[in-house]
Amino acid sequence: MHTPVLLQESLSFLEPKKNENFIDATFGLGGFSLALCQYLMPNGKILAFEWDPYLFKLGVAKLQNTIMNKNIKIVNKNFRQIKNIVKKENFTHIKGVIFDLGISNWHYQNAKRGFSFQKDEPLDMRINPQEIKITAFDVINYSSFEKLVEIFQEYGEERDSKKIAKAIVSQRKNKKIETSKELAELIVAAKKNKRKKIHPATQVFMALRSFVNQELVNLEVGLKSAYDVLDKGGRIVVISFNGLEDRVIKKVFKTLKYEKKAKIMTKNAVKPTxxxxxxNPKARSAKLRAIMKT
Ligand SMILES: C[S@@+](CC[C@H](N)C(=O)[O-])C[C@H]1O[C@@H](n2cnc3c(N)ncnc32)[C@H](O)[C@@H]1O
Structure with a gap:
């Protein structure tokens, strides 16, 4: 089960109406699409993107049992390809795009790809194992000390990057680091269990996932492409879960505003109540930002 975050707030910015067309850039298990689609019936359409091939199949199966099957089409593509796919699908009159970033609860609970530091699973972290060649295992076991420090700093803002990279390089001389649990334990030991609100491995795990999947680049390209395919007056709503994502969103939105191409609808980010x-404690770091194409 994945509980959509800031769902009502997203819908109020998107203002969906009967027979309109929307894009769901991050289908997951369809929480957003199914809620949105109720406003678009009977003839509105949603083009939905889900990059994970396994989740995509689950999504297709889930839709088959609903009356919304004819209104929602899911494609197993990266949202950075929005422009090409919209053209290929001949999808027009787009009134809004929703991005609900990150990965779904299903990834933490069921994917068995080492996304969670609370589980003992192979270090993989690829959202799409068919398209991405380099796994988190490769990054951890074959990157130089300097590269590890750079990844932990730039993609996770981890302050103890050097300490952790040193511990990894030293450990892998004896034995490769193979699982999420091994990595999490090594980080806890390297950081000497400093008392903090979040688990000591949070930022390194975030950095690895973001680096392996190139999430920040996907986001920047995806947002610009979403703007390009939108009708005038159409909206983009983005829900993000970390400061690095939020920085990319603010940068893209500000540029569109200065170029007089869009109006920012959220002066300050909207947060969950x-x-x-x-x-839903997972909602605590969520932020919503929205723009309207002018
Ligand atoms: C937070 S979940 C979305 C949950 C969804 N809104 C729901 O209600 O079930 C984000 C989803 O986006 C997918 N995803 C991540 N990056 C993507 C990308 N670049 N292109 C398409 N899908 C992506 C993930 O696999 C994940 O299923």
């Missing part, structure tokens, strides 16, 4: 965080 206390109640939403109580019911």
């Amino acid at each position: 206390k109640n939403e965080i109580l019911n």
